[in-house]
Amino acid sequence: xxxxxxxxxxxxxxxxxxxxxxxxxxxxxxxxxxxxxxxxxxxxxxxxxxxxxxxxxxxxxxxxxxxxxxxxxxxxxxxxxxxxxxxxxxxxxxxxxxxxxxxxxxxxxxxxxxxxxxxxxxxxxxxxxxxxxxxxxxxxxxxxxxxxxxxxxxxxxxxxxxxxxxxxxxxxxxxxxxxxxxxxxxxxxxxxxxxxxxxxxxxxxxxxxxxxxxxxxxxxxxxxxxxxxxxxxxxxxxxxxxxxxxxxxxxxxxxxxxxxxxxxxxxxxxxxxxxxxxxxxxxxxxxxxxxxxxxxxxxxxxxxxxxxxxxxxxxxxxxxxxxxxxxxxxxxxxxxxxxx
Numbered sequence: 374x375x376x377x378x379x380x381x382x383x384x385x386x387x388x389x390x391x392x393x394x395x396x397x398x399x400x401x402x403x404x405x406x407x408x409x410x411x412x413x414x415x416x417x418x419x420x421x422x423x424x425x426x427x428x429x430x431x432x433x434x435x436x437x438x439x440x441x442x443x444x445x446x447x448x449x450x451x452x453x454x455x456x457x458x459x460x461x462x463x464x465x466x467x468x469x470x471x472x473x474x475x476x477x478x479x480x481x482x483x484x485x486x487x488x489x490x491x492x493x494x495x496x497x498x499x500x501x502x503x504x505x506x507x508x509x510x511x512x513x514x515x516x517x518x519x520x521x522x523x524x525x526x527x528x529x530x531x532x533x534x535x536x537x538x539x540x541x542x543x544x545x546x547x548x549x550x551x552x553x554x555x556x557x558x559x560x561x562x563x564x565x566x567x568x569x570x571x572x573x574x575x576x577x578x579x580x581x582x583x584x585x586x587x588x589x590x591x592x593x594x595x596x597x598x599x600x601x602x603x604x605x606x607x608x609x610x611x612x613x614x615x616x617x618x619x620x621x622x623x624x625x626x627x628x629x630x631x632x633x634x635x636x637x638x639x640x641x642x643x644x645x646x647x648x649x650x651x652x653x654x655x656x657x658x659x660x661x662x663x664x665x666x667x668x669x670x671x672x673x674x675x676x677x678x679x680x681x682x683x684x685x686x687x688x689x690x691x692x693x694x695x696x697x698x699x700x701x702x703x704x705x706x707x708x709x710x711x712x713x
Contacts, residue, residue: 450619525630
């Protein structure tokens with residue numbers, strides 16, 4: 374049963390299986406194990422990045438396509454839900470309309486980009502996607518009447534997802550369940566289902582063709598596969614999954630803006646996580662996302678403890694200063710990719 378659920382793609386070693394099991398249990402029980410708004414927010418960000426990075430790995434790791442437009446589709450999903458909710462009012466209808474329109478726009482844009490750009494060489498395609506993503510970010514910043522400009526959009530979510538909603542009279546297993554907890558489990562369920570779907574895609578005959586194209590596109594073309602068609606389909610599928618990830622982030626934050634979803638820094642984070650977890654493996658997207666988000670949110674706190682313990686020690690106390698957390702994050706990144 375488990376083998377079929379994971380599309381006959383079981384973890385290749387016990388350490389990976391143990392890590393994935395710990396991550397699954399930790400994320401499933403996060404509201405109960407780690408009470409507080411910050412831990413729950415970190416866990417929600419992990420879920421969003423798992424889906425976002427896994428969708429990008431479908432493009433980069435399995436098809437061999439380097440794209441810098443992934444955050445554009447991420448932003449389209451977030452803005453679709455935000456604009457619809459702010460115009461149509463809080464409710465599931467607005468969420469459905471916003472997500473539907475965002476998915477339709479992502480499909481059209483990814484199809485056009487794929488058909489017109491994937492015939493060029495890899496570096497030129499990467500430059501084209503970078504230009505398109507930059508143009509879209511500028512457009513989102515300038516259309517202030519629609520998108521809120523640089524300030525972004527705040528909106529109301531359905532009542533069941535708002536913090537004031539309390540479905541139970543008292544605590545459940547010691548946790549006061551409210552709409553924020555329900556929103557977290559909505560994210561968890563959607564990400565889990567879509568991740569299993571991505572596993573199915575990469576282990577299907579379609580996924581095998583994508584891997585063949587990644588290894589040698591000329592040979593794949595020679596044996597009868599339309600490389601441009603398969604690359605375009607991979608581009609479309611990746612964009613749609615990223616769009617859903619953006620919608621989930623918007624629902625969680627009840628806000629979206631250019632820096633939240635369209636920033637080039639997010640694109641760099643995605644690339645880093647793919648490299649950390651390992652390209653061409655969906656499980657790597659899970660492990661890499663969890664490790665990166667943990668380091669991004671708690672490395673400064675850890676360094677603060679170290680700086681307090683080494684206070685008065687020359688050089689060392691300065692090295693472990695919380696202000697140098699990016700240095701240590703870079704060192705952790707180098708160590709994580711060095712064995713590969």
